[in-house]
Amino acid sequence: MPLHAENFQVNPESLGPGTEVGSWRVVERLGVGGFGAVYRVEDLARPGEFYALKLALRPGDARAEREVTLLMVKAVHPNVVRFHACGRWPHPRTGSLYFVMDWVDGWPLDTWAEEVNPTFRELAQAAGKLALAFHALHGAGVRHRDVKPVHLLIRRADREPVLIDFGIGDYVGAATITEQPVPPGTLHLRSPESLRFHRANHGRPGARYEYQPTDDLYALGVSLFRVLTGHYPFPPHLPPDMLYLAIEGQTPPAPADFNRRTPRALSDIIMRLLAKKPQARYATGAELHAALMSAVSFGNPAAWEASLFEWEDAAGTESPSGDDARQRIRRPEWPTSSSTPPAPRLVIAPSLPFARRLARGDVKASEQEPPPVAPPRQQRLRSRVPVVPVLFVVVVGLAALGAWLLEFGPVSSAKGSAPLSDVVPPPAPFREVAPKEALPEAVPVTAPPMVEAIAVAAARAATLTKEDAPVMKESKPHASALKKSGMKAMGVAGACLNLACSGPQVRPAPPPEDCPPGADEAMKELGIRLGDAQVFVFDVIKGEPHVITVREGNAIVRLGDEWKGLRGGGLLYGKLHLADRVYGRFTWLRVNKGRTYPVCIELLSGDRKHGLERKPGSDADSAIIWTTGRANPVDRFE
Structure with missing residues (x-):
């Protein structure tokens, strides 16, 4: 038998099952807050259809009226709970305001x-x-x-x-409600x-x-x-x-x-x-x-x-839903100290001539460099001995090291002999980092996600950055030091220097790569057919197409609405690879309606060649390219 308000004292925060509020029947109470109570209700006109009804605890509550305005007019979005109806109860003029929304069955x-x-x-x-x-x-x-x-x-x-x-x-x-x-x-x-x-x-x-x-x-x-x-x-x-x-x-x-x-x-x-x-x-x-x-x-x-x-394993314990939990998560403990490993250190053999001079104190204090400060988010190789800033000492040391290696073999240390690869640590493994625009303090937040010179991607693990590589310039002191060490030592030192500071080279074309999961289904849903290449333009470009300078790393390009599923166009998110041409692989598409889909799209030049042509003036670290081309859907990056 339905319960009517006129038969009992109304208490908005404790309506029992079966209570009828307008054309809705209360099934259960979902929760109570400081200003309203929420119930799961059934539509009397459509039995079996369930919704959420929020009832203000006090008649005339301005908060409830503002929430109705928000949900009904202002806050309409696919990922915002949907509004259906509103009214007053138990009296249509003097009762508390209620409104009905989707009942979201979720966590x-x-x-x-x-x-x-x-x-x-x-x-x-x-x-x-x-x-x-x-x-x-x-x-x-x-x-x-x-x-x-x-x-x-x-x-x-x-x-x-x-x-x-x-x-x-x-x-x-909106009108101000509180005085706080x-x-x-x-x-x-x-x-x-x-x-x-x-x-x-x-x-x-x-x-x-x-x-x-x-x-x-x-x-x-x-x-x-x-x-x-x-x-x-x-x-x-x-x-x-x-x-x-x-x-x-x-x-x-x-x-x-x-x-x-x-x-x-x-x-x-x-x-x-x-x-x-x-x-x-x-x-x-x-x-x-x-x-x-x-x-x-x-x-x-x-x-x-x-x-x-x-x-x-959590057998015998009860889950929040009341079931017997066979497994539960292992919640991490709050850290009491940092366990980040220290930066690797470059160990220099103590038998090197210039190292012995430093150990004896033969080098003047004014010639010694203060300990370097490691820049943020980079790992620097550090020496256990002070570093002399005069460049010829570095060359002399490397030359002597080369001659010493030829004469005596592996570097010796207090712990015994070891190959050079054991003394100089290998590059630190690549650590996944957020794109530049995602890091705190990296760029002003008001800056666009890309600028005309696209942000450089993180260097590969086996490559030293320009900052890490020593700058070598020929001068008379260097030449005399090398000459005194002999041609044999000079050859070895040259090899060492080449290993440490080889100039930037044009990278090879990226290897084949699978598409992201779900890309094929998403492109079919959007009506994007394989091989149906459409025009794109780099997102930061304004006005007529022209040439821009790009670097290897993250990129965004803008699409038109040529594909039938892209009404109003969209943005492609991906990465540029610099090689003999500029290769672009894009794996996410955000349409103008706000939804994001995994995709598999590569960049072609205007004449449909694989990759974009590098214009004159390009170098190993950057490329000058035309701002437009064609975005080509594929089932695998080749």
């Missing part, structure tokens, strides 16, 4: 991470879609202001992320700048914090940190004053520093989201999306296909 973002244990690729794709949703909302003047894992749902049916609960949301032009300096929210998800404003303006009448898109993106970064590590960057249980100080002044450990499975590029992106200054974060959701897609595209596929956590 909160952190619960999804711990129960499903998805791959890093799946997490990056979900985060990228949320980033585009925020980009669209912020562009419409909407601020969510309560971003946290429980409001970021992953729908069970299709694993799509859905943003819910705009209860304290706001939009440009900062809007309501969850303390451990507030941005550092909002806390600074609150501290500086507490008690000042009329002071209002202007919430920015970077506040929402900061809270998204906190949520993703929680997902990747099982911890919040700043413990919510701290006393408020300590939590204030931590958020404003402390930098948490990077996710990759204690969840070692995390790709470094993803860890860097999240740390940029948590930057203390809003100018150092991504300015828009579109920038965040581009950084995530680039990181996935250019990273080690095996690392991105790994699950977020390790599984461990």
Whole structure:
């Protein structure tokens, strides 16, 4: 028998099953917040169809009215919960406002991470879609202001992320509701700048914090940190004053520093989201999306296909859903110290002549160079002895080393003899890093993702950078030193120098490579046929086509709408390879509607030749090319 409001005292936060609210029947209560209660309801006109109904706890609540305006008009997006109907109950004029939305059967973002244990690729794709949703909302003047894992749902049916609960949301032009300096929210998800404003303006009448898109993106970064590590960057249980100080002044450990499975590029992106200054974060959701897609595209596929956590046996324990859990994630422990290995050091044999001079103190203090400072994000080879800056001493030492090797064989040390390859450590293995635009402090966040000279890609492991390679210039002291060492030693020293500072060479063409998973299906869905090459232009180009200078690394090109599935065109994300020609391989396509698809598209010149022609004036590290060409869909990069 249906329950009617006139038969009992209405309590909006505790409606029983069977209660009829307008044309909806309550099935169960989903949750209660500070301003409203949410119920799963059934449509009386269509039995079996279920929705979510939110009922304001108090009649005339301006928050509920603003939330209806947001969902019905302002915050319309495929990854935002969809609005269906609204009304007042129990009286159509004086009752509490209610509105009906999709019932999203899914997991909160952190619960999804711990129960499903998805791959890093799946997490990056979900985060990228949320980033585009925020980009669209912020562009419409909407601020969510309560971003946290429980409001970021992953729908069970299709694993799509859905943003819910705009209860304290706001939009440009909306009336002010509260009298507080900062809007309501969850303390451990507030941005550092909002806390600074609150501290500086507490008690000042009329002071209002202007919430920015970077506040929402900061809270998204906190949520993703929680997902990747099982911890919040700043413990919510701290006393408020300590939590204030931590958020404003402390930098948490990077996710990759204690969840070692995390790709470094993803860890860097999240740390940029948590930057203390809003100018150092991504300015828009579109920038965040581009950084995530680039990181996935250019990273080690095996690392991105790994699950977020390790599984461990949990037989006999109860899962959050109430079932007997056979497995559960192994939550990483909060790090107590850094375990980053130290930079490799160059060990120089103590028997070298100039090393003996240094050990005896024969070299004047004024001739000795102070210890070098390692630049950020690079590993430098360091010596156990001071380095003499005068270049001829380096040449003399190398020449003497060559002669000594010819006379006595392998380098000797206190631990016995070892080949030279054991004394000079091999280059550090390639570490996956975020694209330049994804790193904190790398570039101003207002800068476009590419400039006319495209950012240089990370150097290959076996290649020394120009900064690492010594600069050699012929001069009389060098020549005399070599002459004294003999022609035999000069030949060996020359070989050593060539190994250390060989000039940049034109790289070979990239090897064959498989397309990313799902590219074939996505291109079919978009109506992109193999071999159907269409015109592209580099995304930064304005005006008529001309020539530009590019470097090896990440690139973005813009497509027209020639392919039938691309109404309004789209952006291709990929990488340029410099060889005899400039080869482009693009693995992600973002259409103007905001969706992102894996693709497999290579660049052809205007006359449909493989790769783009290098124009006169190109060198080994850069190429001058025409700004347009053809984007050719393939089933494998050859």
